[in-house]
Amino acid sequence: MKKILATFTLLTISTAAFAQSTAETTGVNSTLGIPPTTEDFVKEASMSDMFEIESSKLALQKGGDATKAFAQQMIDAHQKTTSELKALLDGGKVKAVPATAMSDAQTKSLEELRGLSGNDFDEAYQDEQEDAHEDAVDLFKRYGSEGDNPDLKAWAAKTVPALEHHLKMAEDLEEKQ
Template sequence: MKRTMIALGCCLLMASPVLAQSVGEKTGVNSVLGVAPTTADFIKQAAISDMFEIQSSKLAEQKGDAATKTFAKQMVADHTKTSTELKSLISSGKVKAEVPTQLDDAHRSKLDKLTNASGADFSETYVEQQVSAHKDAVSLFDRYSRGGENAELKNWAGQTLPALKHHLEMAQNLDKQRSNTTSQSNKSSK
């Protein structure tokens, strides 16, 4: 099984560079193998991640419970900051790449799901998405900071990583609090 995964990973890594995002990054093979994304893949994923964090968190500021709104407010502020920093690196010429201006289909679908949710369902969906999104972001930034192609971007990824790890921890704690509250209310209703 391990050999199959390695062989699959090698084949995917050799896939056509013409693709907007490498097959290895798109399928998650790079993450499983711990392979650093290309600069173009990193920028695309980091920018989309920031856009999703900002847009979903703005929704959470409106529709979430009190704890969710507090978390969301920090996500909007922090991801607006990292988005600005990334764009600055590119506009300065230190990094050559295009920044996407729209969410990809997967993130658009997640945002649509949030838009259509309300009450406890909204908060539950939002927090679950935040845990998942921050796990992905931590993996992406960690891999690029260790093996990325562009020194400036690699340094920025390494400097940004601790904040993303903190965001993941905050989202996981929010998820635990929500789970504890739900299980306590289920016990008291029995």
């Protein structure tokens, strides 16, 4: 009986941990307003930075003047947030592992951007940046208000205004194209 109870308990714990990650990546937590776990926040934030940097590097090559100006600002800003998150992780204040690659959806979006040029590229890049920043604002707000690591929570809350500004810039970029 003890063995069955122990197995059930272990299965329940591992299922709950898996569900949290699945809920975060599918947007269920966002819809319900549930803050991400520290591990999920670090992975999502690091993937977001990777995507925004890589897509913006591509925009420097393929975009129009307004797109290139925006892209350089995104590269600079997201390299900064990547460094700040790395400092929190390296300093031992946060126990989590950042993502080492973008999500499958981000990789697919980047590949689609690579196949575009001219105005088609500018429009698709603007849409991707708007979506990415909407997701980032939501993620950082949820963790910044209710995250469980105080140092990471403070950093997330401090970063929200910059991400909201990036979102506004991405929305305004459509008018400049």
